Amino acid sequence: MTIKIDVDMSKCQHYGQCVFEAPNIFRLNNDDKLEYVAEADDSERANVEAAIDVCPMQAIFIVEK
Amino acid sequence: MTKPVVIVGASMGGLRAAEALRRFGYAGPITAIGEEPYAPYNRPPLSKEVLAKEVSHEAVAFAQRPATEDVNWILGTRAVSADLEHHTVTDSTGQVHPYSALIIATGLRPKRLQVNNSELAGRHAVRTLDDAIALRAELVPGARVVILGAGFIGCEVAATARKLGCDVTVVAPGIHPIVRPLGVELAREIQRRHEAEGVRFKMKTSVSDLIGETKISAVLLDTGEELACDVFIEAIGSDTNTEWLDGTGLDLSDGVLTDNAMRAVKTNGNVTEDVFAIGDVARFANPLFDGVARRVEHWNIPTDTAKRVGQVLAAKLNEAENWPAVLDETFAPMPSFWSDQFEMHILAFGLLALADEVKLIHGEIEGDCVFGYYRDSKMIGVCGIGLRSTVQGYRAQVGTQS
Ligand SMILES: Cc1cc2nc3c(=O)[nH]c(=O)nc-3n(C[C@H](O)[C@H](O)[C@H](O)COP(=O)(O)OP(=O)(O)OC[C@H]3O[C@@H](n4cnc5c(N)ncnc54)[C@H](O)[C@@H]3O)c2cc1C
Ligand code: SF4
Numbered sequence: 001m002t003i004k005i006d007v008d009m010s011k012c013q014h015y016g017q018c019v020f021e022a023p024n025i026f027r028l029n030n031d032d033k034l035e036y037v038a039e040a041d042d043s044e045r046a047n048v049e050a051a052i053d054v055c056p057m058q059a060i061f062i063v064e065k
Numbered sequence: 066m067t068k069p070v071v072i073v074g075a076s077m078g079g080l081r082a083a084e085a086l087r088r089f090g091y092a093g094p095i096t097a098i099g100e101e102p103y104a105p106y107n108r109p110p111l112s113k114e115v116l117a118k119e120v121s122h123e124a125v126a127f128a129q130r131p132a133t134e135d136v137n138w139i140l141g142t143r144a145v146s147a148d149l150e151h152h153t154v155t156d157s158t159g160q161v162h163p164y165s166a167l168i169i170a171t172g173l174r175p176k177r178l179q180v181n182n183s184e185l186a187g188r189h190a191v192r193t194l195d196d197a198i199a200l201r202a203e204l205v206p207g208a209r210v211v212i213l214g215a216g217f218i219g220c221e222v223a224a225t226a227r228k229l230g231c232d233v234t235v236v237a238p239g240i241h242p243i244v245r246p247l248g249v250e251l252a253r254e255i256q257r258r259h260e261a262e263g264v265r266f267k268m269k270t271s272v273s274d275l276i277g278e279t280k281i282s283a284v285l286l287d288t289g290e291e292l293a294c295d296v297f298i299e300a301i302g303s304d305t306n307t308e309w310l311d312g313t314g315l316d317l318s319d320g321v322l323t324d325n326a327m328r329a330v331k332t333n334g335n336v337t338e339d340v341f342a343i344g345d346v347a348r349f350a351n352p353l354f355d356g357v358a359r360r361v362e363h364w365n366i367p368t369d370t371a372k373r374v375g376q377v378l379a380a381k382l383n384e385a386e387n388w389p390a391v392l393d394e395t396f397a398p399m400p401s402f403w404s405d406q407f408e409m410h411i412l413a414f415g416l417l418a419l420a421d422e423v424k425l426i427h428g429e430i431e432g433d434c435v436f437g438y439y440r441d442s443k444m445i446g447v448c449g450i451g452l453r454s455t456v457q458g459y460r461a462q463v464g465t466q467s
Contacts, residue, residue: 015403015412016453017365020460032453053081053368056403058107058127 001042004063007034011059018055022047067093068163069137070378071154073144074170074306075099077107078344078367080127082168085375087132091382093165095136098156102141103194104129109364111197112221113405117228120201122194144171144309149340166378169310169321169329169342170371173303173362178213180274187281189298191218203296206230211284211292213272214300215242217404220255222298223264224406234265234292236272236284246413247448248423248438254430254450255409262407267292303362305346315340320348320360326377326392327370341378343370353397353464354416354445361400361416369398399460412456415446415463427455435459 005025014034018026025048026036040048045062052060070086072079075097083095099105106125110116115124143157147167154162175190177183189200200222204210208231212219215237227233235242241252242259256266267286276283276291283291305320314331316322321342322330327349329340342348344367350358373396380388404411417423420438426447428434433451437444443465449456 013403013405013410014453015410016457017401017403019457028454028457030454032451052128053084054365054401056107056109056364061128 002039003042003045003048004039005036005048006038006061006063007036008057008059008061009034011057012055013057015056018051018060021050021054026051068152068165069094069096070166070168070382071162071164072097072168072170073099073147073154073309074172074344074346075101075138075140076105076170076172076344076367077127077364078170078172078346078371079168080105080133081368081371082170082343082374083133083136084130085372086379087375088372089375089379090385091375091379093382095133096139096162096164097136098139098142098144098154098162100141100143101193101195104138104140106194108192111194112191112218113225116191116197116201116204116222116225120194120198125194147310147313149313149315149337152339164339165382166339166341168374168378169307169340169346170344170367171306171309172345173305175299176302176304178272178299178301180272182275182277185275185277185281186279187277187295187297188275189296191222191298191300192303200296200298204229204231207232208295209293210234210296210298211236211272211294212298212300213237213284214302215239215266215268216245216300216302217243217402219298219300220259220406221404222300223259224262226296227259227262227264228407231296233263234267235259236267236270236286236292238269238271240268242266242268246417248417248420248436250423250425250430251434251436251448251450254434255406258407258409303345305360307346320346322358323347323349325349325352325396327374327396328377341374343367343374351397351400351416351464352395353399354419359416363400363402365401366398373398397464399463409450410453411448411450412453413446413448414456414460415444417446417448419445428452 016028210231244252270287274285307317348360402413417438422439426437435449438446447459
């Protein structure tokens, strides 16, 4: 099982709060911009949900298939 | 019939509490009573981009999760009293709600200026979506906007109003905006950047009266100066929404005092078993810093405290194996704050206001920079303009067990 992760980059302000909750999925690159993995193992779901909670812009979504 | 968990306050804290109860395995009924007519929504955009762009519930609403679809949301209804002995809450329609546990998430409301001409029209505050909608309608190019208060919200609104083409003056008693948490050096720089964008500051003074026939046309400062004014915005701090708990015996001296499991504490020192408080209204000691109970008005606190309650309460109601051992786990959430003003992206961790020493640790004050905040030489906070990765790099160092 995998989950699909989507970040609305028109909303994201690159605060990087998500990075602490799901470090395997989200990171800030050298330009302080968000980079993320769009597909991950289901075991990451809880971390990604925590990242959704802490995203100030509410920009992160799990795309249910 | 099983009594529901009753949550009072249907904002971020209330929503996150319902979600956390489900996540930690509580499957029973949940009722959430909220005074505002809207499903839970995100407040920070109200002083920032939403105010500049489209102000609607849709633009700021929190996504609803399947796990909380069966929560009984009673919106547009206020809790008026609680009876802790009989475990009930009474709402503004007179309905009595028995509870198995009560979660207090009633947050704050803006303090308002008390002056002779208080009843004049044209006064605003920014806490709710309705506040933002009313304010947005008046922020037209050329409007003369006076903002009383130079904290984060005052400064954000100033920047947004300026971007919308308004003529903006900030009036506040401090020496610089946001000086109390940030320290003089960074606060002075923020003022400089605001001024470079055309915001005027009248510091070390306040508003002593409002002038006008039916609507405000000017404000009178303590200095005797009169400022022409079409839109008057008060951003002078907040009061806690706890009047509905008067007479319950809870310690309400500044919000609801709780223990480390977010259980409400009475004035006689007794910890309640089934009453919890979360979010802006909760006052608790954070072992990251010390044993002093404080309210923390940062956005991550409702979520973190709600999770703590979800964990503790689900274990209790489910009579789970980890009950009551879960009470002994240490809860020490890292306060986290951000703010956007013009091109400044401010990010902070910790409790900056506790610092006895503030110093520049990266970059240059005129550009992107990071400041460290120290108490007794220990880092208790970090704050940067830009340089987010650098700020984040310090997060793990912030706060030390007392
Ligand atoms: C304009 C603005 C900008 C902000 N920007 C930032 C930011 O950039 N960064 C940051 O970290 N934080 C920011 N914050 C702070 C953050 O939004 C708050 O910390 C957060 O909203 C607190 O959530 P809460 O659920 O505890 O309380 P609240 O959001 O205040 O919710 C309390 C709810 O309870 C309801 N209520 C009150 N009394 C009763 C009653 N008797 N019965 C029923 N319901 C009741 C209220 O109507 C309200 O809906 C900002 C806040 C505002 C207002
Ligand atoms: S927390 Fe949200 S806004 Fe911040 S970087 Fe992650 S997705 Fe972007």
